[in-house]
Amino acid sequence: MYIVTAKEMYDLDRYAMDEIGLDGRLLMENAGRAVADQIESELSLSDGILVLIGKGNNGGDGFVIARTLLQRGYDVTAVQMVPSSKIEGDAAYHRKLLLSMGYSFVQYDGQESLEKLCDQNSIIVDAMLGIGVKGEIRSPYREAIQTVNASPTHTISVDLPSGVPADEGVEVNQAVKADRTVVIQYPKLSAYFQYTATFYGEWKTVDIGLPAPSQHKRSFYGKAQVQSTFPTRNSFSHKGKHGKGLVIGGASTMPGSVGLTSRAALRGGAGLLTLATVPSVIQALASSTLEATYISLQDLNGYILDVKGLDLSYDGIAIGMGMGRHEEAVQVLQKVLQKASCPVVIDADGLYALEKDTSILDDRDGPSILTPHPGEMAHLLGVSIPELLSKPFAYTRSFAEKHHVFIVLKGAFTIITNPEGEQWVTDTGNPGLAKGGSGDALSGILLAYIMQDQTIGDALCNGTWIHGYTAELLTAERHSEHDLLANDIIEGLAQTYRTLSL
Template sequence: MNRPPASYRIPSPPANTHRQDPTALFSVAEIRAIEEKAMADIPPGTLMQRAAKAAASLALALLSRVTDSPKVLLVAGPGNNGGDALVMACLLADAGLHPTVMVCADPARQPDDAQRALERAQAVGVRLIAPNPEAVRHPVHWDLVVDGLFGIGLARPISGALHSLVGAINSLDCPVLALDVPSGLDADTGCVIGGGSEGGIAVRATHTLTFIGNKPGLHTCDGRDHAGEVQVAALDIAPELFVPAHAWLGSISQFSSSLRKRLHSSHKGSYGDVAVIGGAHGMVGAPVLSARAAAKSGAGRVFIGFLDEPLPYDAAHPELMCRHASELDFRAGAVVIGPGLGTSDQAQAVLLGALQADMPLVLDADALNLLALHVHLREALAARTMPSLMTPHPLEAARLLRISTPEVQSSRLEVARSIARECNSVVILKGSGSVIARPDGKLIINATGNPALATAGSGDVLAGMCGALLAQSFPVWDAALAATWMHGRAADRLIEDGIGPIGVTASELIPMARAVYNELTEQHAGRDPAI
């Protein structure tokens, strides 16, 4: 069996750390297994009580600025998620509030714990009302709405009267706290269950309190639009009952060991060369953007290899060296290939030469489209022993796997893993919550970024950043994590400075990414990685 190159591998998590780490991500099946083991050794209803207590504490914090008697609506669905909401209502009543619970379930068909929770709510006098979208919208102006409609077990789209109810919740201008996951959102994939074609809908929460462990679907695809601010309540489950995580939410600590402060006694050769190859006729802007990003991400020298007639020089950045692609030397530094490359026979030949070169390689844009078209190129990529890093967006990923874009989006984690494994590469599957995967199946969901990145050329900038970090001797895994994190953080900083998200251009990301890189290096250089 072939093992991936050493640069793809990271140390296994230290014993037990994944059990306390809120960035560790668990699938629904893993959460179910942990929950089942935990419930075997504790009295019935214990986990529901713990979940409700954590949720009530967060609710009180969200209501701390409400001066009058807070008006709280809890929507309780037909399962244990609804039971959590009912117990939470009792705790809020004990705290002096007067919550209202909209009961969206047949009491006779509730699970035992949820049924007991309903009986307790009735006994303590919590106000219970029938499902009604109009009661959500008015006459009360709610200070907080709690979504306890469905948890992680929902398998079909929300429909009928409950569809209207979720629509009413989404129309409110107040905090919405989702228990475990926003109702209607797939906790594994981040997709709205049913999507647009089947009329699916999901609660748009401002806050999500997720139980036992963090879930990937809260952080990718539609998840970030629906989950809001995510907190984890582990419910005091014994550490030995957890399973090892295979995915994490991205953080600086995962790549900080590769950050290095620059020595006074260094020179341009200390920081490597990057060759950016692309620029077929009519597409010269893409490699220029990528090259500018590589230069401002710390590469010692940057070359642009054009398939078409090369520019004499880049007027904005004359330090970039323009060549014809056939003139580039593939014996040193790192190569970024694909921005504006096209899919001609000439492009195919240049890509094959890069794949056969003994140097780190970033494959973007048309390089990915060529790989999807030609088996011999894929075979050359899979056979490489030097680091390879692929940066597909969902359509490019679909072409690589010969599936549809909706299929990619409905299974982003597994798609990233599949491409990484088949192509023996680290993969950055771009999009909301970009997924970074290794050939051995480990992955990270990036936590930075915003809609400002939805602009032409932002992917070219990311590819150039990846190439620069590889040229500076970052291991390929660290380069992918760091570039993706800094790329997203640059967009976040622009928003913080009042620029965007509407109308941000890719060029504006480059100087901000440089600032982010310098700040990270000063603050975190040389620290040990968390995973």
């Protein structure tokens, strides 16, 4: 499922009309009918429906919704928010159609009467503002949004909750807090965006017959994509086929994180796994992580001093977990990135070391994969966390394109970006993952997947999706978000694979 900006949606609309010859009035009919079908699934004939109709094409959809539900026998009150003279184009056509069929609407005449209408009806359909919203919300929408939000009546928004912009980087000053949103054709960026997603309530898309964008820029990555791209292991598989992975990290005070990464890589399906770390970490882990092999690195005060002589001919490497923020960590990372030609996952203290000099990414032979949380990404970019979170898609894309890297920006919506700037969003997971160690487990899963038979982009999407889905499965059954630990996720992978028949 594609995710679009307002401009991309308008471009598609124009293409459909100018190149394909789809009439705009037909698209509006399709949109209104599809939304009406969705709304109808929640209705009984005795329900009163209030449709709030704005000036633009979102309002045009509203006219179609009102007419369709009236024709089907529902008790509909349509309120036109602006004077008739202001309604133009396709919306004016559908306004006329409503009247020609013998139905009528009422003209908005202030907050007080709207309040009454909201209370008298069982459902409010918000078709006031769509993707054309710009700047501070003006009258009469400002007051109408306040009234809708103050009313307990169930609210369904059309395309977007009125006042919510389609794009990132735009502040929401006032918007409808919808219970549900019926999104037209493709979800807009703001549906996947921390500050605006909550306005949508539960949402669903409806197809109105628009073509797919000609170029893939962004899309949602869900269960169907995981099931169609996840590699199978056939009966002739041998351990070498599934990848020889190397984990580099750990310090005497932080043995756990590389342990989690290694075990997650093994449970994730890595064929062979080697952990290169300081001697004390090997002592701490050797008896619990039996399937791994170990390489002892030179240490200084419990930290990795050097990777001199370390063979880097693996199928994939993960570096940085629990490595520490000592001075030598920077050289350790640099040497690995320069010498290794395989894909390298850089996480945690590896990202901290990278901040000192991001140019080391630029002339690598193999792919680099960065797995930051917003704090780490903000540091790499040299911006504040709120600034990053106001435009997470744009910021990560510019960094990925500039340094030619893959980025997995972790969050409630994880954004995966490839070096060409294409993006995918996964939405699995829950607050149970907001704990130390869950990032280490994710790095291990990603390391395992990038060594399997799938593209790196799919491997990263599959890994983040499965990591989050496992948390959801576990908290639905034997765990809660309070007690869930990274190790539970690793052990829970078995259940995910079996549930999904992977």
